[in-house]
Amino acid sequence: MADGGWRMADGSEGMSPEAMIQRTRDFANRVSKLCQALPSGPESQNVRRQLGRCSSSVAANYRAAQRARSKAEFRAKLGIVEEEADESIHWLRTVIDQEMLTKSRVEPLLDEANQLTAIVVSAIRSAKSRKTGPTKEPSAIRHPPSAIFKVGHGFDLHRLEAGLPLIVAGVSLEHDLGCVAHSDGDVVYHAVTDALLGALALGDIGTLFPDDDPRWKGADSRVFVEEAVRRVEDAGYVVGNVDVTVVLERPKLRPHIDTMRANLAGLLGVEVSAVSVKGKTHEKVDAVGRGDAIACHVVAMLM
Ligand code: MG
Numbered sequence: 001m002a003d004g005g006w007r008m009a010d011g012s013e014g015m016s017p018e019a020m021i022q023r024t025r026d027f028a029n030r031v032s033k034l035c036q037a038l039p040s041g042p043e044s045q046n047v048r049r050q051l052g053r054c055s056s057s058v059a060a061n062y063r064a065a066q067r068a069r070s071k072a073e074f075r076a077k078l079g080i081v082e083e084e085a086d087e088s089i090h091w092l093r094t095v096i097d098q099e100m101l102t103k104s105r106v107e108p109l110l111d112e113a114n115q116l117t118a119i120v121v122s123a124i125r126s127a128k129s130r131k132t133g134p135t136k137e138p139s140a141i142r143h144p145p146s147a148i149f150k151v152g153h154g155f156d157l158h159r160l161e162a163g164l165p166l167i168v169a170g171v172s173l174e175h176d177l178g179c180v181a182h183s184d185g186d187v188v189y190h191a192v193t194d195a196l197l198g199a200l201a202l203g204d205i206g207t208l209f210p211d212d213d214p215r216w217k218g219a220d221s222r223v224f225v226e227e228a229v230r231r232v233e234d235a236g237y238v239v240g241n242v243d244v245t246v247v248l249e250r251p252k253l254r255p256h257i258d259t260m261r262a263n264l265a266g267l268l269g270v271e272v273s274a275v276s277v278k279g280k281t282h283e284k285v286d287a288v289g290r291g292d293a294i295a296c297h298v299v300a301m302l303m
Contacts, residue, residue, distance in 0.1 A: 017066045020119070024059040024081075025236060027112055031055035031088065032233050034109060037101060044100050049270060051091040052238045053303065057084040058116065059236045060148060075127045078120055085117040150237065152199025154191035154298040160291065168246060168253065168294070169260035169277060170222060175251050179294065182211040182218075187296040188244055188277070189221035192264065195242065195300035196228035200235050225267045232302055240301035241274040249291040253279030 015023065035052050038044040058081055065077035092110045096103050160166070164178025169188035179185025193205045202208075205224055209216050232239060242264065246253055253260070257277050265272045282289035 015119070021059070021063050021066065024062045024116065027088075027109070027116060028055045028059040028236050029234075030109055030112070031092075034095075034101065034106065037105070038095070039100055043098065045271070047091055047094055047098075047100065049238070051088065051095070052233075052269070054084040054087040054091065055113075056236045056238055057081075057148070057303075058088060062120075064148070071127065075124060078124045078127065082117060082120045082124065085113055085120060088113045089117065148303065149240070150199040150302040152195040152197065152300045152302070154194030154196075154198060154300070155296070156187045156190040156194065157288070157293055157295040158185050158187055159287075159293050166294075167221070168248075168256070169244070170263035171256045171259050173251055173253075173256065177291070183209075183216050183221050183224070184218060186221035187294050188246060188260065188264070188298070189225050189267075191296040191298040192242060192244065192268075192300065193221075193224040193228045195298040196225075196232055196239070196302070199300055199302045200231060200237075202231055222267055225264075229268060235302075237302040239268045239270050239274070240303040241270070241276070242268065242298060242300045243276040243278075245278045245280055245297045247280050247282050247288050247295040247297075249281050249284070249289060253277075 031051055032055070035048040038048050061077050061080040061084065065074050065081065068074035068077055089110060092106055092113060095101055096106050096110070158179040158181050160177035161180050162177055164180065165184065166173045166175045166178040167184050167186045170186065179187070183190075190205055193208075197204055197208070208227060209219075209224055229239070244260075244264070257279065260277045261272050261275045264275045264277070268275065282295075284290065287293040288295050
């Protein structure tokens, strides 16, 4: 058995932890694809969010269990895996019961969720009987447990000049000035992209979409957010919530806040209640305060 391996409660040798980490990741990725195929509408949006969250959590917590620094932590993490796998079963059954997708499409994943639950229940039982868990003493180099949550920060600023469009969170605002930018200059979408990439330590928007690449000239900035969301899903996370602060002297953002929140919620695959957009002025201080620039700060939580 590999380091950190375990035996099933019945004494038979189970999958190696590495194989199980991969298997739980595969499960999360397959569920993510299934979620994308769900029909639109408020009921399936909730199912999509919940199912995406708990299937990702199965993978993240199984991985975290393998990095546990004590038997108690190992068992606790596996307990979360069991709960999240069980919740995945609940939501997959809901998809079938409410006929959101065909039974034949969902059943293979339901079967996998049941198998994962059985394996983890067995592992917990074995851990309690002290036959399992990490077999190594903690080494001098401590590996942090895999994070259940990740937080990212994004910031962007664009100069404003006459005769250019001013697009903020997908909303085209009436104004005599607009953003000087290689793309459409949407500061909110740029800062959100940076916050998501920052949470995953994947660099920033310029790393993925260099501003000297002609492909992104005048691009609709939603493509940047969409790519960042794909990266989030690939890493086994979903967006928990985002908090956006736009700093701009004019025009007033208040009439457009709800549209901006809805635009972001759609792109991020979350409820509108998970998206905050706030407008501030810069009190006539500096370039933003003089109305020569627009800035945006974003904090995003992944889970
Ligand atoms: Mg920018």
